[in-house]
Amino acid sequence: MNDKDLRDLREHYDNTDTSTELAKARAEFAVDPDPMVVTSLxxxxxxxxxxxxxxxxxxxxxxxxxxxxxxxxxxxxxDRGDHESRLRALEATVATLSGARERVRSRRSVAASRRDGTTEVTVREKRVKKSNATTD
Missing domain, CATH: 1.10.1220 (Arc Repressor Mutant)
Structure with a gap:
């Protein structure tokens, strides 16, 4: 397209109402019903x-x-719910093991915390005094 053609085209669209044609226009591509929006974080x-x-x-x-x-x-x-159910299962297992080791006069407790999207499990010893405990 040369300069004269561009000037003529510009003159035409500067002075012509194209709203009727635009109202009849249909998109040739599907419009995403859930478009992405850009944000800064x-x-x-x-x-x-x-x-x-x-x-x-x-x-x-x-x-x-x-x-x-x-x-x-x-x-x-x-996924906290999943961690909680896994923690309950772990606590039950530890309680079972603790019951078998009651003669050692120790009891285990389990604590969990989320850190960076992971679960950190700590098993701690709690010394318990028993009046009828035997010493090994």
């Missing part, structure tokens, strides 16, 4: 480094990793 560098490492370990991009976490929380799929 400030994270401390160590946290972003951790996000990058976790995303790489799951073969995904950091933004996808963060979105998946948020979607799970939104959908009520927070």
């Amino acid at each position: 400030r994270l401390p560098k160590p946290l972003m480094d951790w996000v990058r490492e976790r995303a790489a370990s799951e073969h995904t991009r950091p933004t996808t990793f963060i979105r998946q976490i948020l979607e799970r929380l939104r959908d009520g799929e927070d």
Whole structure:
């Protein structure tokens, strides 16, 4: 297209009402009903480094990793419930083992805490005084 053709085209569209034609227009592609929106998020560098490492370990991009976490929380799929049921099963196992070792005058308790998306389980000894305990 030469300069004269461009000027003529510009003149035509500057002075012509095309609203009727535009109202009849239909998209030639499907429109996503759930479009993505870009946002900016400030994270401390160590946290972003951790996000990058976790995303790489799951073969995904950091933004996808963060979105998946948020979607799970939104959908009520927070995995704390799973940790709690696993902790109860572990406590029951430890209680069974403790009952078998009662003669040692010790009792075990289990504590769990979430740290960086993982469950950390600590088994602690509690010394219990028994009036009818025997010494080994």
